[in-house]
Amino acid sequence: MATEMKNLGSKIILLVTGIFIFFPLYAATEFSMRNGAEKTHGLNAYRWIFQQSGFAENLAITARITVLAVVLNLLIMVPTVTWLHLSGQRYKRLIEILTILPLIIPVVALATGAQLALPSILENTVYELSFMYVVVAMPYTYRALDIGLSGHPLATLTNAARNLGASWIRVLMNVIVPTIRPSIFAALFLMVALSLGEFTLAQLLHWTTFPVWVTNASQQNIIGATALAVGSLFFAWLLLFGFTFFGGKNSNTVQEEA
Amino acid sequence: MTTDSLVVGGLTRQFGAVVALDNFSLNVAKGELVALLGPSGCGKTTALRIIAGLEKSNAGSVQLNTKDITNDPAHVRNMGMVFQAYSLFPHLNVAENVAFGLKMRKVSKAVRDNKVNSILELVGLDHHHKRFAHQLSGGQQQRVALARALVIEPEVLLLDEPLSALDAQVRTNLREEIRRLQLELGTTTLFVTHDQEEAMSISDRVGVMNKGKLEQIDTPDTLYNKPATEFVGTFVGTMNHLPTTLIDGHINLFGQNIVALKSGNESGNVIALIRPEAITVKTDGTSNATVVTRSFLGASSRVTCKTHEGTLVEALMTSAATGDLHPGSEVQLHILSKEVLVTNA
Numbered sequence: 001m002a003t004e005m006k007n008l009g010s011k012i013i014l015l016v017t018g019i020f021i022f023f024p025l026y027a028a029t030e031f032s033m034r035n036g037a038e039k040t041h042g043l044n045a046y047r048w049i050f051q052q053s054g055f056a057e058n059l060a061i062t063a064r065i066t067v068l069a070v071v072l073n074l075l076i077m078v079p080t081v082t083w084l085h086l087s088g089q090r091y092k093r094l095i096e097i098l099t100i101l102p103l104i105i106p107v108v109a110l111a112t113g114a115q116l117a118l119p120s121i122l123e124n125t126v127y128e129l130s131f132m133y134v135v136v137a138m139p140y141t142y143r144a145l146d147i148g149l150s151g152h153p154l155a156t157l158t159n160a161a162r163n164l165g166a167s168w169i170r171v172l173m174n175v176i177v178p179t180i181r182p183s184i185f186a187a188l189f190l191m192v193a194l195s196l197g198e199f200t201l202a203q204l205l206h207w208t209t210f211p212v213w214v215t216n217a218s219q220q221n222i223i224g225a226t227a228l229a230v231g232s233l234f235f236a237w238l239l240l241f242g243f244t245f246f247g248g249k250n251s252n253t254v255q256e257e258a
Numbered sequence: 259m260t261t262d263s264l265v266v267g268g269l270t271r272q273f274g275a276v277v278a279l280d281n282f283s284l285n286v287a288k289g290e291l292v293a294l295l296g297p298s299g300c301g302k303t304t305a306l307r308i309i310a311g312l313e314k315s316n317a318g319s320v321q322l323n324t325k326d327i328t329n330d331p332a333h334v335r336n337m338g339m340v341f342q343a344y345s346l347f348p349h350l351n352v353a354e355n356v357a358f359g360l361k362m363r364k365v366s367k368a369v370r371d372n373k374v375n376s377i378l379e380l381v382g383l384d385h386h387h388k389r390f391a392h393q394l395s396g397g398q399q400q401r402v403a404l405a406r407a408l409v410i411e412p413e414v415l416l417l418d419e420p421l422s423a424l425d426a427q428v429r430t431n432l433r434e435e436i437r438r439l440q441l442e443l444g445t446t447t448l449f450v451t452h453d454q455e456e457a458m459s460i461s462d463r464v465g466v467m468n469k470g471k472l473e474q475i476d477t478p479d480t481l482y483n484k485p486a487t488e489f490v491g492t493f494v495g496t497m498n499h500l501p502t503t504l505i506d507g508h509i510n511l512f513g514q515n516i517v518a519l520k521s522g523n524e525s526g527n528v529i530a531l532i533r534p535e536a537i538t539v540k541t542d543g544t545s546n547a548t549v550v551t552r553s554f555l556g557a558s559s560r561v562t563c564k565t566h567e568g569t570l571v572e573a574l575m576t577s578a579a580t581g582d583l584h585p586g587s588e589v590q591l592h593i594l595s596k597e598v599l600v601t602n603a
């Protein structure tokens with residue numbers, strides 16, 4: 001009897017949470033598919049998105065920024081977090097605090113401050129955003145990798161690999177990276193999600209990226225704006241599923257030497 | 259004539275104020291299995307890690323087959339190592355784990371497959387190629403780790419307490435198997451352990467370490483029967499500690515005059531170190547002790563007595579001779595050995 005009551009309670013909570021999450025989604029999707037004031041539904045609003053000038057260009061810009069941010073992020077974070085786990089334990093607290101800073105420092109301060117710190121070669125290109133996105137994403141990407149590394153006896157695995165003839169770079173590429181691949185994919189996804197959705201920094205620094213373009217374009221068409229929001233959401237979900245699928249699969253591939 | 263495969267000279271390692279390894283020297287002959295035995299924190303693992311190149315020494319040298327490798331990084335030393343903690347790469351299956359070292363050496367796939375197959379057969383895991391670490395028992399994981407270390411045909415095999423995470427039965431089986439493989443392949447092996455039975459049962463020689471120093475290195479028999487120091491005698495096997503007086507190189511115990519072996523400059527009041535099996539209990543009417551307990555161990559029995567002076571003495575005898583001994587029995591203790599190691603009281 002008590003168990004049944006508990007089950008019923010769980011089901012009610014699940015139902016309420018489900019409604020809370022999915023009803024707005026349903027409402028937004030339904031609204032985005034209306035054909036103006038008519039009672040019929042269709043994909044007009046979605047077609048409208050693609051017809052707007054700048055769609056492809058701005059998506060391409062954001063894609064390039066994202067790719068650079070992902071590469072930078074992994075190149076910096078994976079070796080750093082690995083080192084912290086292997087021999088930098090005493091700096092771990094300090095680094096943890098440092099990685100929190102992007103959450104505390106207002107984006108406006110970051111925009112102006114970080115821009116001044118960047119080398120002049122980057123100052124006038126849109127790719128300066130990639131560097132800032134790496135910093136903004138750090139609280140999340142650091143933790144994703146940190147958790148991944150904590151779950152494995154990293155020192156022993158490293159010692160074993162070194163003993164078997166692996167140089168440090170091989171230890172990193174052939175042992176550590178494949179071992180924490182799910183975490184690397186999580187960090188990658190967080191980086192992508194942030195780059196695809198970041199508006200404030202781009203706007204403050206006067207760059208037109210996809211999110212900035214979306215904001216501008218959607219001001220002319222309320223149904224179109226909703227379609228954009230729903231579309232972005234589904235796109236992000238698709239990415240997430242993709243990364244989970246590839247990241248979670250057990251790989252049998254150590255880099256093959258020719 | 260045997261040649262020394264591994265020559266370690268004067269290794270010293272300090273961690274802050276702690277001296278983990280103090281002028282540690284060791285020679286291991288080709289094809290020999292040497293165990294380093296000692297309590298935790300005695301420096302045995304540090305010694306092994308320095309030999310493997312996983313740690314730096316403050317002083318001293320390591321030579322492998324007459325080549326000085328003191329400053330070589332770990333990955334170019336041709337040594338195989340098995341660790342205490344499970345160390346299989348979780349993203350690779352058994353065959354891939356074993357092949358790892360060969361891949362790093364750029365061995366062709368055909369040769370690699372061949373070697374992996376034969377070594378897995380040798381460790382009795384020839385049907386587990388495609389398994390992953392999480393699908394194997396602890397004993398199986400260590401077998402794979404052993405295969406992985408041996409397949410590269412290392413000049414020296416280093417074993418860092420590889421059995422201590424396993425349960426008793428598996429531990430005994432695997433240690434016999436390590437010895438079998440080691441003899442079969444003729445691999446020079448250095449085996450670190452804190453378990454004296456493990457060290458004594460499979461090694462050609464055992465080095466007993468204490469506080470970063472090698473106290474004595476000898477065959478298991480010599481180590482047991484002729485310990486050089488009190489520490490060795492006490493750490494290896496059980497020892498009775500009997501207070502007595504040293505006069506003219508002799509001690510007097512239970513009415514017997516016995517030659518004393520000194521480990522230092524002992525004189526006057528000393529402690530005699532005597533193995534339980536070197537003491538026997540007689541019931542011939544005379545009495546110098548009372549039986550406290552008798553534990554039946556099968557073929558032998560352990561009899562604990564209290565001398566009339568109040569010292570507890572342990573004797574190990576065949577059970578047949580102890581049948582009528584009971585707590586409270588008056589007995590005569592008798593020492594069987596002609597020489598006894600003494601140490602300062």
